[in-house]
Amino acid sequence: MSEVKLATEIRSEFGKGAARRTRRENKVPGVLYGHGSDPIHISLPGHELLLALRTPNVLLSLDVDGTTALAIPKAVQRDAIKGFLVHVDLQLVTRGEKVNVDVPILTEGELAPGAFLVEHVLNALPVEAEATHIPESVTVSIAGLAAGDSILAKDVPLPSGTILGVDGETVVLQVLSAQAEEPAAGEGEGSTASEA
Incomplete structure (x- = not known):
């Protein structure tokens, strides 16, 4: 199974306007959740994420605010006409976890x-x-x-x-x-x- 490393940024702005601004910067808004922790709102590099998602169930190694987190994609939203990534939900996982x-x-x-x-x-x-x-x-x-x-x-x-x-x-x-x-x-x- 492939593991892809991606840098992320913490998002502090929410809503449609903030999401549009994120996408204009060629980034994809996303949410990282799991293991009982509060969801973390992040943005990911659009092109690199698009390439990574070509592999089903890809394992993502994310740099989140200076710490490394492993995640798998759980829900990916794409624009119905143009096909670009709109939003991604990522689930936190750990090595050895089923x-x-x-x-x-x-x-x-x-x-x-x-x-x-x-x-x-x-x-x-x-x-x-x-x-x-x-x-x-x-x-x-x-x-x-x-x-x-x-x-x-x-x-x-x-x-x-x-x-x-x-x-x-x-x-x-x-x-x-x-x-x-x-x-x-x-x-x-x-x-x-x-x-x-």
Whole structure:
């Protein structure tokens, strides 16, 4: 798991106007919370944070007012149109501490011959892992699967020390036939004739 060091500044101004001023300085307003402490309002360097967040569940080593704090992102708000970072919530963690996170699910291999589709019922798998050893992703083999086959959460290989955070019988992905859908009742010839 990657660890990214970022410098922060304590924020003393709040509200929309203060947040806009922070973003104009190419910084992102954020809140650091956890371990029963009062939330700390901070600003982080925008570009460096954006690059760090490309890694799912990245571990951030933050310089907060002269002390080092470890944190993971819990909520990231982006502008709906332009995609820039608006705000970030960070959870304090310590080495050795267990945290609950969602880990992206990747697939490898080829399905059985024929036209099939893989439906990801879950795009990310909830797991419990040590804060400094969160897997970036988990990989599931779909080699040889055919229509009607599925992979359950208990079938997903997890790194050592990582515990499944959902029921083992939860469907993670399933293989569907790629046949065209049947027309719904009332559609088909009757509707075509009325359009002519």
